[in-house]
Amino acid sequence: MNNTQLLPQVQAFLDKPHQLFIGGQWCAAADGGTFTVENPATTQVIAEVADAAEDDVNAAVAAARDTLDTEWKQVSPSERTRLMLRLADAIEAHAEELGQIITLENGKPYTNAQQGEVRITANIIRYFAGWPSKIEGSTIPVSPSSGEPMLNYTLREPVGVCALVVPWNFPLSMCAWKLGPALATGCASVLKPAEQTPLVAIRLVELIEACGFPAGTVNLITGFGAKAGAPLAAHPGVDKIAFTGSTQVGRLIAQAATGNMKKVSLELGGKSPNIILPDADIKRAAKGAADGIFYNQGQVCTAASRLYVHDSVLDQILDELSSHAAKHVVGPGLAADTTMGPLVSAAQHRTVSGYLERAANEGAELICGGQRPEGLETGHFLEPTVFLDASEQACIAREEIFGPVVTVMSWSDVDELVHRANNTPYGLAAGLWTNDLRQAHTIAAELKAGSVWVNCWNVVDPASPFGGYKQSGWGREMGKNVIDAYTETKSVFVSLAG
Incomplete structure (x- = not known):
């Protein structure tokens, strides 16, 4: 077997510290904790990554809320589109590098990673880049009991701060499934990759940073479910959680979300x-x-x-x-x-x-x-x-x-x-x-x-909705259906009486 040679930039990436990204800054975990990532083909450790805990979750959610209420909300739909298209181009430009990182931490064949998952990820981001200027309200011909003339219209607004929890089997494209609609609708996010495959998410967030998204728009916490995922799911500052993973963990997330009745979308197990x-x-x-x-x-x-x-x-x-x-x-x-x-x-x-x-x-x-x-x-x-x-x-x-x-x-x-x-x-x-x-x-x-x-x-x-019946999940990802999951609809009544 002739192994593909690691790109110099991949080796350099593996050798450097792998930190959290909170409010536009790379930082160590608050308690200094780290964990190791292995190559499943060799069982060798390939990197050490910051191990987030509740304090880091709190900081990430606060950063997301701050930018949501200030800088990110001022970004126009056309500018969101421009930033997302820039990100899609960056993903394609770094396809070989991203593919090697996926293979190293996930194990899948490099061709499947680079030609499959990375290209799909760019296409997903590019699809959702078309949505910011098409998220519309409507005017409704209402018939108020008072008989007075009334204008009624609806507004579609971002749901708020989103917790995006992604699995290890498609560690890059699953980020795009959730980041795509979150960015398109103007939400701010806290992204948590699986502990088995955090590296490609870190590299993705580096590209997001380089593309010029406002600080705090996308925050990254790496770590384990009990220390980082659980406090994120239960956090009162999170308005929506999107999770892909096992049905067992999906139930725990649904229970944790009841504290502040956050919106929940779940893509769970199957036996197809x-x-x-x-x-x-x-x-x-x-x-x-x-x-x-x-x-x-x-x-x-x-x-x-x-x-x-x-x-x-x-x-x-x-x-x-x-x-x-x-x-x-x-x-x-x-x-x-x-x-x-x-x-x-x-x-x-x-x-x-x-x-x-x-x-x-x-x-x-x-x-x-x-x-x-x-x-x-x-x-x-x-x-x-x-x-x-x-x-x-x-x-x-x-x-x-x-x-x-x-x-x-x-x-x-x-x-x-x-x-x-x-x-x-x-x-x-x-x-x-x-x-x-x-x-x-x-x-x-x-x-x-x-x-x-x-x-x-x-x-x-x-462009097509994806999701499950029964214990395979709640809601749909992809397509126009997912836009509803990341927005709130506000009804406005205006009296036109003299």
């Missing part, structure tokens, strides 16, 4: 059903199923982890899936031939490995994978894995794994199939593969999921 009908293009469906579960090492909230295959094509699909799994080259993300990197951490590797052990004990049949690849004794590596579960009772058929593990189940009756597909506490995504237009639309309408993909998987666009 992927359905193959007998008339589907088998090779295309099998590749889509493989990509849907093995992409990003299966560490995707919309991972196609439940695969329902019609009895008549089950053997073909299993053969095709096994073939796709065997073609993956598992290794360090900076190796040129790697197509699947390590899991993000030792804890995640233990969790996924535990599911594999339980699955075998609960009657699931291992078709392929499930082991640490030969020659990769260090790092958090795992082979792409396929199970067949005839009874659909194993834990891997019901619980979110967040690893490269797909559970295949067969079906014969389409009405029963839809019931089985919806029989989950989650409802983030679903998909089906068919050439029957009637079946495609009929089944799509019955699936209880925020996104349904037909003959494709994981198609996401900044």
Whole structure:
């Protein structure tokens, strides 16, 4: 394996102190605390980062409030657009650097990081840069009981200070999912990345600073959930919290938000059903199923982890899936031939490995994978894995794994199939593969999921809403829907009586 050479600027970035960014100033944590970040491919420490606590949260929220009430509110919509377009250009200009940082701390293949996540991030910021001049109120023809003439109009105003808590699986693009609408609507933010992947968020905020956003518009705190995330979620100075992560933590955030009834949007877990009908293009469906579960090492909230295959094509699909799994080259993300990197951490590797052990004990049949690849004794590596579960009772058929593990189940009756597909506490995504237009639309309408993909998987666009049913979350991100989540609507009545 020939590893991609680290850019000099990436090495320089890793070697320098990694601090908090509060009110336009880089600073150490108030108590001086730090924590280390490791490369999941080697388990080596690559950086030391400031470990924020409640005092730092208080300072960051105060800085956000100060600029919201002063300088940032004076910035015109067209100037917000200009700043955001400048940021999108900066992200693209630093794509190689950002991609290497993502791979070093997250583990994903460099091509996926640089050509995928970084480019997507720039596109998201660029999409939301078009919104500041289009956030409009309206005039309403009211009929007051007094009969006097009345003008009624609405104003759309920024919701206020936003806490933006992002996960480790897409550590840059998830920042953009939340910063994009926050900046577009004129909100001020406190950004908290996951403790496993804080480095690319730090570098992003350096670019935000260089682009000339007013001090305090975006503040950054790095650290752990208990010390930094919990006080941020409960902070009375925060008007809205946007969180992407596990359903378990989402519940805690929703509870913490009740103190001052802050607005909450949650994008949480999933156990997405992927359905193959007998008339589907088998090779295309099998590749889509493989990509849907093995992409990003299966560490995707919309991972196609439940695969329902019609009895008549089950053997073909299993053969095709096994073939796709065997073609993956598992290794360090900076190796040129790697197509699947390590899991993000030792804890995640233990969790996924535990599911594999339980699955075998609960009657699931291992078709392929499930082991640490030969020659990769260090790092958090795992082979792409396929199970067949005839009874659909194993834990891997019901619980979110967040690893490269797909559970295949067969079906014969389409009405029963839809019931089985919806029989989950989650409802983030679903998909089906068919050439029957009637079946495609009929089944799509019955699936209880925020996104349904037909003959494709994981198609996401900044113009289209994204979010989940049931325990997969509250609200929607992306598209025009998310603008409502970052604004308040004010109704103004003006008497026109003489």
